[in-house]
Amino acid sequence: MSRRTPLALAAAAVGLVAVSTVSSAGAAPADPAARTVGCTSTVPPGTHSVPIRFAGGTTEVQVFVPSHRPARVPLVLDLHGSGSNGPAQSGISDLASVAEREGFLVANPTAAVELPPSDPPLPGGGWAWNVPGVPTTAGQLPPPDARDDVAFLAAVVDQLGAAACVDTRRTYATGYSGGGRMASALACELSDRIAAIAPVAGLRAGRPAPDEPSVPEVQSCTPREPVAVLTFHGDADGVNPYGGSDDLRWGYSAPVAVQTWARLNDCRTGPVRTALTEHVSLTTYARCAGGADVEFQRITGGGHTWPGADEPEGPLGPITQEVDASETMWQFFEAHPKHV
Template sequence: MPLNAVRMAALSIAVAMTTMPSAGLPASAAAPRDASKICSRPAVSGDTTIDVDFEGTTYPVLVYVPASAGRTGRVPLVLNLHGSSGNGPGQMDYSGLRAVADDEGFIVAAPNGAITLPQDPMPPNGSWAWNVPGVPTTAGQMPPPDARNDIQFLSRVIDVVSGKLCTDLRRTYATGHSGGGRMTSALGCYLSDRIAAIAAGAGLRAGRPDPDDVSVPEVEDCRPGRPVPVVTWHGQKDTTNPYPGSNDLRWGYAVPVAVQTWARLNGCQYGPEATTVTEHVTRLSYTGCSRGADVVLYRVSNGGHVWPGANEPGSEIDASRILWDFFERFRLPAR
C-alpha cells in the first residue's frame, strides 16, 4: 500500500535525514560507548535512587533494577518519563513497567522534570513538567529562560545510570505518557545517536507545531541523524491531547500527521497497513523503512488520555508489553 501522503507535501521533509543540531550536548555524549565491555552491577535490586549531578545541581532519580538483570553483563535501559503535573515515582507505578522489567531483565529510570506546576494539594513527589524545546507547558507559558535543558539532562541520566548500573548504551530507549510522550518525541528528534527507539504514549510529536500553522510540524525542529523506530498509542476520545489536533501551540497537529511525519523521516515505503487488534484497537503500521525503523500506531477508538494496561481497567492492550516487544528489536549501530 503506498505511503499515505495526506499533508505530506506541505511538510517538505526533504531534509529529514540531515543531522540534527546537538542542542548543546558535550562531545562526550555524542556517540555510544563500547557496549561490549563486561561490567558488574552492585548488589541492588528493586527500587533504588541514583543521584545525577547536572550543571551544579544534584537530582535524585528513581531507578528500578530487576533481580533478573543479574550482576554481570550489560542490560538495556528504558527512560520512563511522567506526564505534566506528574513525577517519576507516579509514572513508574502507573506504567506497570516494573513487571515487564522483571520478566525481560532491563533497567528502568524514572526521573522528574524540573519545571514546577502548582497543585493543591501538592503530591508527595512533586508536580513537574518537562522542558520540551520551544513548546509551552500545560500552564500555557513558555519555560523560563533558566529552565533546565532536559535534552542535556536526560543524556546525562543515561551516562550516570549506565556508569553505575552497567547498562548497554546501544540499547537505551525512551518512553513517556502525555507531556512525557512529547519529551520522548523530542529525544527522538535530538538524541537519535543515543536513543535506539521511542514509545510515546498519548503524546507523539515530530517536532513542535509550526508557530505560523500549528496544523503541521515545524520541519527544522526534528532532523534526527538516523532513522528512529517509533511506536505510539492514542485514544480517539482523548480530550487532553486531541487525536484530531488542536489550535494549541503545546499540541497542535493531529496524531496521524505526527505518525506520517515519522514514517517520512524514516523513509518508510509502505503503509499505513491496518490490522484489527481487538474490538476497539487498530494497529497502523508503516514498514519498508530505512534500517528497519518501523513506525507503528495503536489507535484506540474508545480510548481517553490514558496509558493502557493493568492500572487502567477495561484496557484491551498493555502498552508496557507492547513497547518492550517493539524495543527489543532495535539497538544503535556499533561504532
C-alpha cells in the same frame, strides 16, 4: 499484568527511594567503546534513588534494577506527564513488573518546571518537562533559566550507562502525555543514543509550526539517525486531541505525527492497517531505514489514559484493557535495537 493505582504506588515508591541511594552513579559519562569491554554494575537490584550530576548540581532519579539481568542491560526511560513526577509515573506504567521478568532497567526521572499543586496534592509534587520550544500546560514557555531537559536526560543515559552497564544499542524512551512529548523530543535530539520510543497520548515529530499549528515545524526535528516509533492514542482524548488543536502545546494531529516519523525514517511500505481487537487498530510502516519501523495503535473511544493501567475510570476518560501498553512497548523495544 496487574497494576496498582498511581497514587498508592507513588507513595510506596517515594518511601523506597528515600532509604536506598547509590552514590556511584555520578561516574563519568559512558564511553561508547565500553560496550565491547567488561563492565561491573555498581547499582544493585531493587528500586533506588540514583544521583545524577548535572549543571553543577545533583538530581536524584528513581531507578529500578531487575534481580536477574544480562551483563549489558537495556534501559527504558519512563517519563511522567505534566503535573506528575517520576515515582507517580512508575505507578501508572508499572514497567518495573515487566522489567523484573524481562531483565531491563527502568529510570523514572522527574521534570524541573514546577506546576501548581493538584487537588488532592500528589506526593512529590507536580512538574513539567522543558520540551524545546513548547509551552507547558500552564500556557507559557518555561523560564529562560529552566533546566535543559534534553541535556539532563542525556546525562541520565550516560551516567546510568556507566554505573549500571547499560547496553548502548538498547536505550529506549516512553512517556505519558507531556512525557510522551519529551520522549519524542529525545528521538529528535538524541537519535544517536535512543533506539526507539513509545509515547502514550503524546507522540510529536517536532513542535507545531507557530504560524500553522496543524503541521510540524520541519526544522525542529532533524534526527541524525533513524529511531523506531510505537505510539498509542485514544480518539476520544480530550487533553491531547487525536485530531489536533490550535494549542501550541499540542497542535497537529496524532496521525500527522505518525506519518511524519514514517517520512523521517524513510519507510518504504505502509500504511498497513489491521484490527487488533474490537476497539484497537494497528497502523504500520515498515522497510524503514535502520530497521526503524513506525507503528500506531489507535484506541476507539479511548481517553487520555495509559492502555492497561489498573485504575478506576476518571475525568481523563476510558482506559482500555484490550491492550497493555507496557507489555506491548517492551516487545517493540526488544525487536528494535539500534543498528550500528
